[in-house]
Amino acid sequence: MKGRVWIIGGAVVGLVVALTHLQFVYGATVSLTNAAQSIVGSVANKIVSASAQNGAPKRVVQAISVLVALAIPGFTALFLIFVAKSAARVRVLLGAVLAVFGVLAYAYEPKGIASGALVLGLGVAAVAIGATGPFLVAPLSAMAGLIAGSFLPNVLSSSGALPNAPVETFNQAVFGSTGAPIVLRVALMIVCCTPFAYAAKMALK
Numbered sequence: 001m002k003g004r005v006w007i008i009g010g011a012v013v014g015l016v017v018a019l020t021h022l023q024f025v026y027g028a029t030v031s032l033t034n035a036a037q038s039i040v041g042s043v044a045n046k047i048v049s050a051s052a053q054n055g056a057p058k059r060v061v062q063a064i065s066v067l068v069a070l071a072i073p074g075f076t077a078l079f080l081i082f083v084a085k086s087a088a089r090v091r092v093l094l095g096a097v098l099a100v101f102g103v104l105a106y107a108y109e110p111k112g113i114a115s116g117a118l119v120l121g122l123g124v125a126a127v128a129i130g131a132t133g134p135f136l137v138a139p140l141s142a143m144a145g146l147i148a149g150s151f152l153p154n155v156l157s158s159s160g161a162l163p164n165a166p167v168e169t170f171n172q173a174v175f176g177s178t179g180a181p182i183v184l185r186v187a188l189m190i191v192c193c194t195p196f197a198y199a200a201k202m203a204l205k
Contacts, residue, residue: 007084007203010138014145019153028116029146032098033073035105035117062173066166067191073151074195077144081199083128084140095125141203148196155192 017025083094102121127139167180167188 004203004205006134006137007081007141010141011081011145011148011200011203013138014142014147015149016145017142018146018149025120025146028120029143029150031105031117032101032121033076033147033151035101059173059176063170066170066173066188070166070188070192071195073147074192074199077147078195078199078202080140080144080147081202084137085202092128095128098122098128099125144199144203148199152193152196155189 018029079094098121102118102125105117105121124139124143127136167185168178170188171177171179171181171184
């Protein structure tokens with residue numbers, strides 16, 4: 001029961017920080033999330049090129065890469081909550097992944113923003129690897145809340161630019177059409193939101 005209170009409390013703090021756009025922390029979280037998506041997109045482009053050379057359907061690979069990139073923030077939040085309840089080996093894995101994302105942010109974000117992402121990534125990685133009890137659970141769940149609070153409003157906003165490009169790419173890859181139809185946009189929003197829903201469910205258990 002006590003552990004669940006720390007998880008829920010941490011997630012709420014993270015959400016509040018993100019929704020109030022607290023300086024540095026909000027920007028660093030957005031940068032870290034963008035870097036993760038950019039890394040996935042870069043890898044996907046290489047896979048598309050390699051697949052095309054080997055005769056694999058390029059449009060199928062593009063569609064899958066869009067789905068994976070959209071789901072990355074939600075699965076990161078889900079993994080953070082999972083790690084908060086897990087063994088040391090899993091925490092070390094998470095720490096390594098976050099540290100890598102922080103370092104690679106320099107390849108995809110302006111230097112000043114990337115520095116914030118690096119500091120945040122290394123800080124959470126250190127907590128994941130070295131902390132125990134509330135000092136582990138609260139920061140990891142706060143990071144999950146930060147990701148949810150910084151990513152979901154952009155996805156759910158009707159004027160947000162974030163959902164449109166992936167929807168158009170997915171529409172082109174799967175249906176061979178242009179534009180971002182509302183039905184497809186809603187479907188991809190569900191893809192974005194589902195991992196966050198599971199993370200919330202896990203946090204409340």
